[in-house]
Amino acid sequence: MPDEIKNILFCGVGGQGILLCSEVVAYALMQEGYDIKKSEVHGMAQRGGAVEAYLRYGSRVYSPLVEPGSVDFVVGLELMEPLRYTSLYSEKTKVILNTQKVPTIGISTGIETYPENPVGTLRGLGLEVYPVDAFEICTELGEPRAVNMVMVGALSWFLPVKVRTVEEVIRWRLPEKLHRVNLRAFREGRRALRK
Numbered sequence: 405m406p407d408e409i410k411n412i413l414f415c416g417v418g419g420q421g422i423l424l425c426s427e428v429v430a431y432a433l434m435q436e437g438y439d440i441k442k443s444e445v446h447g448m449a450q451r452g453g454a455v456e457a458y459l460r461y462g463s464r465v466y467s468p469l470v471e472p473g474s475v476d477f478v479v480g481l482e483l484m485e486p487l488r489y490t491s492l493y494s495e496k497t498k499v500i501l502n503t504q505k506v507p508t509i510g511i512s513t514g515i516e517t518y519p520e521n522p523v524g525t526l527r528g529l530g531l532e533v534y535p536v537d538a539f540e541i542c543t544e545l546g547e548p549r550a551v552n553m554v555m556v557g558a559l560s561w562f563l564p565v566k567v568r569t570v571e572e573v574i575r576w577r578l579p580e581k582l583h584r585v586n587l588r589a590f591r592e593g594r595r596a597l598r599k
Contacts, residue, residue, distance in 0.1 A: 409462035411470050412559075413489055416481030417506045418455050421552035424577070425479065426457035428556050431573045432565045433461045441468035453509055454485060477562055479555050481538075482506045484522045490529060498532045500558045500597070502551060504539035534558065534597055541592045550589035557593020567594070 414426045423444055430440050444457040458470045472491045478499040480486035483506075486499055493499075501523065510516035519525060526533045538554035553574065560570055574586050 407463050409460055409465055410476045411474050412459040412477045412479065413470065413475045413492060414457040414459070414479045414481070415485040415489060416455055417485065417508055418453055420455070420481040420506065421549065422455045422457055422481055425481070425552035425556055426459050428570065428573050428577055429559065429563070430459055431577065432570045433563070435569045435573065436565050438564070439463060439465045441465045443468035454488060456489070477559060479559050481551060481555055484519050487519060487522055487525060493529065493531060495530050498534065498562060499526055500534045500536060500555060501526070502538040502555060503535050504551065536593065536596045538593065541596060542589060545585055545588055545592065547585040547589070550586050553586045553589035554593035554596070557590040558597040560594060561597050
């Protein structure tokens with residue numbers, strides 16, 4: 405196991421399952437023997453506001469705090485949300501991005517305006533961006549709320565975890581009646597990024 409610490413930012417809008425998304429990844433990394441530290445900001449989750457969670461992993465992690473320029477992976481469950489955190493990115497940051505628009509309360513009330521081209525803006529910063537139409541995938545599966553597991557599947561390509569480990573965590577963390585659709589969403593997320 406390398407000593408280097410890796411940092412993941414999960415971001416989106418309240419109600420998208422960001423915290424569950426980060427928990428599944430955290431437990432999978434722990435199962436593979438990594439030390440993890442996690443922090444989250446979810447005070448606005450019930451009001452349609454921005455939600456973020458940070459996950460750090462490595463052989464030994466002492467703090468949950470992420471410094472500017474240190475995020476390795478961004479999992480954006482909403483199209484524009486990763487634009488809020490660009491001070492945390494470096495030229496090595498990879499952004500896995502759901503192409504779905506879910507306007508925050510600020511946009512709905514006219515306080516903020518939705519950016520023109522979030523993918524182009526992120527690429528203009530020199531970042532590797534991997535767009536995934538997670539909402540369309542979930543709609544085809546018949547469960548639009550499984551977007552978070554599609555994004556876990558896409559992220560899993562970059563993580564030092566076995567597919568089997570993530571699937572075990574999904575089974576452990578979710579009620580049995582939700583296993584089938586969430587496991588399918590996870591696998592479809594992997595397939596979408598492989599394309």
